[in-house]
Amino acid sequence: xxxxxxxxxxxxxxxxxxxxxxxxxxxxxxxxxxxxxxxxxxxxxxxxxxxxxxxxxxxxxxxxxxxxxxxxxxxxxxxxxxxxxxxxxxxxxxxxxxxxxxxxxxxxxxxxxxxxxxxxxxxxxxxxxxxxxxxxxxxxxxxxxxxxxxxxxxxxxxxxxxxxxxxxxxxxxxxxxxxxxxxxxxxxxxxxxxxxxxxxxxxxxxxxxxxxxxxxxxxxxxxxxxxxxxxxxxxxxxxxxxxxxxxxxxxxxxxxxxxxxxxxxxxxxxxxxxxxxxxxxxxxxxxxxxxxxxxxxxxxxxxxxxxxxxxxxxxxxxxxxxxxxxxxxxxxxxxxxxxxxxxxxxxxxxxxxxxxxxxxxxxxxxxxxxxxxxxxxxxxxxxxxxxxxxxxxxxxxxxxxxxxxxxxxxx
Ligand SMILES: [Mg+2]
Numbered sequence: 417x418x419x420x421x422x423x424x425x426x427x428x429x430x431x432x433x434x435x436x437x438x439x440x441x442x443x444x445x446x447x448x449x450x451x452x453x454x455x456x457x458x459x460x461x462x463x464x465x466x467x468x469x470x471x472x473x474x475x476x477x478x479x480x481x482x483x484x485x486x487x488x489x490x491x492x493x494x495x496x497x498x499x500x501x502x503x504x505x506x507x508x509x510x511x512x513x514x515x516x517x518x519x520x521x522x523x524x525x526x527x528x529x530x531x532x533x534x535x536x537x538x539x540x541x542x543x544x545x546x547x548x549x550x551x552x553x554x555x556x557x558x559x560x561x562x563x564x565x566x567x568x569x570x571x572x573x574x575x576x577x578x579x580x581x582x583x584x585x586x587x588x589x590x591x592x593x594x595x596x597x598x599x600x601x602x603x604x605x606x607x608x609x610x611x612x613x614x615x616x617x618x619x620x621x622x623x624x625x626x627x628x629x630x631x632x633x634x635x636x637x638x639x640x641x642x643x644x645x646x647x648x649x650x651x652x653x654x655x656x657x658x659x660x661x662x663x664x665x666x667x668x669x670x671x672x673x674x675x676x677x678x679x680x681x682x683x684x685x686x687x688x689x690x691x692x693x694x695x696x697x698x699x700x701x702x703x704x705x706x707x708x709x710x711x712x713x714x715x716x717x718x719x720x721x722x723x724x725x726x727x728x729x730x731x732x733x734x735x736x737x738x739x740x741x742x743x744x745x746x747x748x749x750x751x752x753x754x755x756x757x758x759x760x761x762x763x764x765x766x767x768x769x770x771x772x773x774x775x776x777x778x779x780x781x782x783x784x785x786x787x788x789x790x791x792x793x794x795x796x797x798x799x800x801x802x803x804x805x806x807x808x809x810x811x812x813x814x815x816x817x818x819x820x821x822x823x824x825x826x827x
Contacts, residue, residue, distance in 0.1 A: 502792020507695025541647030687728025730772030764792025
């Protein structure tokens, strides 16, 4: 056994964990032979699982995650999937019930049982690994990429399909970094286009930092094969101008205009939530609103309908993906090699969380049970458009409900 050094220990929930700590063992990519598949949840689940292991190896090098130390057995009957914004976190801070709920499902409950769980968020803008570091700190538990799906996770599978892509949204260069991390070969940002042709967006000027980071290109020399909206746009006007320029182009060559308006590249959104829950007292508009806006503008400018694709909840593919991730996670962590009989999904958005869970329940062998919590976009005075199977005040009440429904008695 090699000597262990205390300096190599990086708990993800510790204040000084950094992204580089995750990469000291293995770079996280899905297996190349799997990348050609357009929507291969098994491959991605396996890739994420390897990432989880590499983190575990790094984290356990002299230290063991708290949850593994607890003397608790794990239930093989059911599992829980959590939405994040409006359920566990709001405005970047954990909601009051979150830490208690995590402790509860990690064995601090009257049954002394641990419940397997994963996180399924439509949010994005960072790598899964970085988001897990954030979440680990916020919830005071160790969250691994093998437990985590965000809106743009399925885009990982499309890296081999397209040569050059436009990536829109997020802070600074972060989404370019995520896309390159996913294996996309040639990533263009709106900043690259503005730097190369400043009058593309008449009212948007790049900041010094944006100018420095953006890459000047000769856009006459290549085409852009697809548009990916990875995270929320920070500049709707400029980003929409560029997106529309491309959608109306001849085969994705900037500066050209199609005569038929059916030659533009495809556009993918990482989710379709019109609103989301932040620290503001009212819900804020999100990526689904941008999608609606782009579609409306395209119709207005060309007279044609635009077909767009959105991933994330409530798309059933996302729930299928979650099922596979959960299966891998239960197998690797607890040695349970069977699907759970029931998965409880705890969410705050009827249109994505509840709708997706209910519809997936119709086609899945596993029972998917939707629980709506009142800490996010849900408003007490409105009847949700998609009816949850249960409504709870907050996430702690939700997990207590699920455990009580499965194991009976008082909890
Ligand atoms: Mg939410």
